[in-house]
Amino acid sequence: MTDDGLQKPIRMTRQRCVILDQLRKMKCHPSADEVYQRVREELPRVSLGTIYRNLDVLCECGLIQRLETAGTQRRFDGNAGEHYHVRCIVCDRIDDIELDVPDEIEQRAREAGDFDIVGHRLEFVGICPACRKARSQNASTN
């Protein structure tokens, strides 16, 4: 490991540009495999291993983020800013959710335990519109 805690400027290779570009266009918080499918349309010879490596690099330099949600697959987010997510418990779809969470939530967490709180993650769970619709259709045919 050469991580010295500093954000190193990275060389934006063509591959990285394309990966970053595609990821920012995808609002669905894709898995590495889904990013790979998209990038391959532009760079047919790219390998899945290259996608993984570059996603890691882009995460490390803070250009994208890795979602720390409870879903089945590791997912990525082209929006590295602080924002919140809602995950469908049926199909695992993850959407952004616009929400103002008061800063005092971290102060409260500090007071409630003995950790130095440096940030927080908040994941909402629910049922997405498509799954809700499928459920109500199932219910009406029974």
Ligand SMILES: [Zn+2]
């Ligand atoms: Zn769903």
Ligand SMILES: [Zn+2]
């Ligand atoms: Zn997001």
